[in-house]
Amino acid sequence: MRIRVKICGITRLEDAMAAVDHGADALGFVFWSQSERYISPEDAGQIVRYLPPFVQAVGVFVNPDKPWVKMASAAAGLDMLQFHGDETPDFCGQFSLPYIKAVRVRRGLDLLQYAQHYEGSKGLLLDTYTKGKPGGTGHTFDWKLIPSELSLPWILSGGLNSENIVDAIQQTHPLAIDVSSGVEIDSGIKDVNKISAFMEGVRSCEDV
Numbered sequence: 557m558r559i560r561v562k563i564c565g566i567t568r569l570e571d572a573m574a575a576v577d578h579g580a581d582a583l584g585f586v587f588w589s590q591s592e593r594y595i596s597p598e599d600a601g602q603i604v605r606y607l608p609p610f611v612q613a614v615g616v617f618v619n620p621d622k623p624w625v626k627m628a629s630a631a632a633g634l635d636m637l638q639f640h641g642d643e644t645p646d647f648c649g650q651f652s653l654p655y656i657k658a659v660r661v662r663r664g665l666d667l668l669q670y671a672q673h674y675e676g677s678k679g680l681l682l683d684t685y686t687k688g689k690p691g692g693t694g695h696t697f698d699w700k701l702i703p704s705e706l707s708l709p710w711i712l713s714g715g716l717n718s719e720n721i722v723d724a725i726q727q728t729h730p731l732a733i734d735v736s737s738g739v740e741i742d743s744g745i746k747d748v749n750k751i752s753a754f755m756e757g758v759r760s761c762e763d764v
């Protein structure tokens with residue numbers, strides 16, 4: 557089965573094009589001002605307008621207010637929303653766009669219940685818990701904490717790179733994966749060779 561890939565934290569057109577050329581299905585734009593990968597919705601829009609059909613633009617938010625999500629969605633031309641904070645299902649579901657809820661996986665968190673709570677989402681993005689960092693940590697989490705029977709589709713995220721991606725896929729069998737710092741040379745600056753090596757690792761795991 558083909559594994560879908562989202563490359564997150566895009567801040568430059570050339571990185572977006574490199575990601576698309578190497579087969580990314582979705583690109584993420586971080587609209588949280590405290591992130592080193594922050595991009596304004598207007599600047600994201602200038603990248604999104606060059607994306608080919610069927611590549612999705614995903615807006616990443618952390619506890620935003622409603623006007624910010626609405627403005628960013630329109631200005632950037634988003635296809636999907638991704639929430640990394642304490643947003644409720646009602647909040648996430650009010651924007652007439654599909655959404656993904658990120659969850660920072662840690663021992664003691666009931667992922668089965670979490671999935672039921674966010675049943676209106678397109679899926680859960682399973683990310684790494686690091687205190688004070690809602691995303692883009694560059695660290696993996698204990699993949700054994702992923703339950704075998706989650707009621708929602710889920711996306712493997714957190715600290716993936718070309719060196720661990722094959723192992724990650726073989727251990728967890730994800731439907732989709734998400735990467736940010738693992739394909740960077742600096743925060744928000746992607747590297748075409750890292751993208752290429754990462755995608756090669758993903759494709760090597762797919763059924764022919």
Ligand SMILES: O=C(O)c1ccccc1NCC(=O)[C@H](O)[C@H](O)COP(=O)(O)O
Nearest residue numbers: 564591691692693694714715735736737
């Ligand atoms: O990337 C960020 O700076 C970020 C900040 C705040 C919330 C979310 C953020 N990124 C969202 C993503 O989808 C990342 O790809 C995901 O957290 C994995 O990041 P990484 O471990 O660097 O691959």
